[in-house]
Amino acid sequence: MSQLSEVAANPYAAELAAAKKAVVLAARLCQIVQQGILQSDVQSKADRTPVTVADYGSQVLVSLVLKKELPSHSFSMVAEEDSKDLRKDGAQEVLEHITSLVNETIANDGSYNMSLSKEDVLAAIDGGKSEGGPSGRHWILDPIDGTKGFIRGDQYAVALGLLDEGKVVLGVLGCPNLPLKSTNKHNGGYGSSRDQVGSLFFATIGCGTEVEALEGSDPQKISVCSINNPVDASFFESFEASHSKRDLTSSIAEKLGVQAPPVRMDSQAKYGALARGDGAIFLRIPHKGYIETVWDHVAGSIVVTEAGGMVKDASGNDLDFSKGRYLDRDRGIIATNKYLMPVVLKALQEAMKEEQ
Ligand SMILES: Nc1ncnc2c1ncn2[C@@H]1O[C@H](COP(=O)(O)O)[C@@H](OP(=O)(O)O)[C@H]1O
Ligand SMILES: [Mg+2]
Ligand SMILES: [Mg+2]
Ligand SMILES: [Mg+2]
Incomplete structure (x- = not known):
């Protein structure tokens, strides 16, 4: 071109x-x-x-x-x-x-x-x-x-x-410690760079999401996984227990019948990994009183949506990044594919109701 x-x-x-x-x-x-x-x-x-x-x-x-x-x-x-x-x-x-x-x-x-x-x-x-x-x-x-x-x-x-x-x-996400090779077969096997560490995800509106080696390589288009049965899904959450409520994420996983243990990872590398199908669901449910900042989600969210995924708040609304430095949203963020979003959202809302 x-x-x-x-x-x-x-x-x-x-x-x-x-x-x-x-x-x-x-x-x-x-x-x-x-x-x-x-x-x-x-x-x-x-x-x-x-x-x-x-x-x-x-x-x-x-x-x-x-x-x-x-x-x-x-x-x-x-x-x-x-x-x-x-x-x-x-x-x-x-x-x-x-x-x-x-x-x-x-x-x-x-x-x-x-x-x-x-x-x-x-x-x-x-x-x-x-x-x-x-x-x-x-x-x-x-x-x-x-x-x-x-x-x-x-x-x-x-x-x-x-x-x-x-x-x-x-959005651009540089993840220096994330292997370039996806664990998902459909997005895996990038050329000869099988054991390379350091992934650069990037997305522009309407143009899809790509990944390349942080050190430079041919970019590859990526997409979220196509799992539609939550039993086959795995989910990401924060490594830090204080950043996301584990009692709620485990009760959601139980409701959905998720079998795999959660993959705990720091940072928006979770959005990048989700965008290439390394896992199916990312749940982030901060403790009461914590207000999310825009820089924690802007790049990650477009990397996921342009890879065919969805990112919603606990009410099922899109994240609104236009309100300044903070994210004006209902508690909780879900990122997943379009098949799983309705069921995950329902489980999240039920779990939140039971918690009250
Ligand atoms: N008590 C808390 N609850 C939720 N998020 C928190 C938090 N304290 C810090 N954070 C945010 O969580 C981000 C890291 O997210 P993760 O858990 O996915 O790694 C931090 O970004 P920084 O590391 O840029 O400060 C910070 O903005
Ligand atoms: Mg941050
Ligand atoms: Mg920071
Ligand atoms: Mg910080």
């Missing part, structure tokens, strides 16, 4: 190319930090969730690449991290570490001839302060989703999406 016809087929082709480049570069920084993680590289935010030098470094690189690759676009980004803690007394050393990590990653890549100062790093982090909303275009970034998994040495994802007039139009 010529470049011109590719652009005609995908109206967000330029944004997709920039987003993929941003996520790949950010993931490289994360991989280096995960390989040599030290306790001192982990800080605690005011909400007591962890944040690492890699969360900040990833956010800086994504912000930088998007601006460099799309210079004529107006830039608005809703991202998880801010610079507040890095501007405090005593944070100089951490800020210096982030700055050198970012500069080393840029230099090793070779695409940009530049070096950032500490002030540039703080400003790039604060490029993610947008409130998002229903009008215009907004990038939505989780620089490391699954920070707890990242620190443990498990799964995590760099998750970047684009909202256009309140709708998700593009």
Whole structure:
């Protein structure tokens, strides 16, 4: 296909190319930090969730690449991290570490001839302060989703999406620790890369979902599984028990007759794995009072819907990402295929009623 016809087929082709480049570069920084993680590289935010030098470094690189690759676009980004803690007394050393990590990653890549100062790093982090909303275009970034998994040495994802007039139009999920090979026969066996680790999922509205090696390979179209009997289904849930109510997910699994034990995995890697049929259902039911943020679901949700799946809240409504930094939704998120959605939704609603 010529470049011109590719652009005609995908109206967000330029944004997709920039987003993929941003996520790949950010993931490289994360991989280096995960390989040599030290306790001192982990800080605690005011909400007591962890944040690492890699969360900040990833956010800086994504912000930088998007601006460099799309210079004529107006830039608005809703991202998880801010610079507040890095501007405090005593944070100089951490800020210096982030700055050198970012500069080393840029230099090793070779695409940009530049070096950032500490002030540039703080400003790039604060490029993610947008409130998002229903009008215009907004990038939505989780620089490391699954920070707890990242620190443990498990799964995590760099998750970047684009909202256009309140709708998700593009999503890229970089999952450095997720094998490229699907466990589902239909989507498995990507060329010669059988044991390769590191998957890059990407989707644009109306164009389907593809995956390629994080290090680069031919992209492959993927689709969710076609299981229609819940007895044959397996489901994903958070590795962290505090992130999703296990009593409810196990009661739903029981109602559905699901035989397989839950697959527990950190981050939106779950959405990617679901999109290629590694499992059939993803359930996320936070404890009362927890409000979901948009960056935890934007990229993952389009990766699943463009692979033929569905993502709904506990009332059966689509997720509404147009309300700002938080997800305005009923408790609970279900991602699955179109055959299983009605039965899973019914079981979830029954389980929630019984809980009251
Ligand atoms: N008590 C809680 N309940 C539900 N989600 C929570 C939570 N505390 C943190 N989270 C969110 O859960 C995300 C990780 O999801 P998962 O459990 O699927 O790995 C975290 O993303 P970050 O790691 O980006 O902060 C964070 O936003
Ligand atoms: Mg966090
Ligand atoms: Mg997150
Ligand atoms: Mg995060």
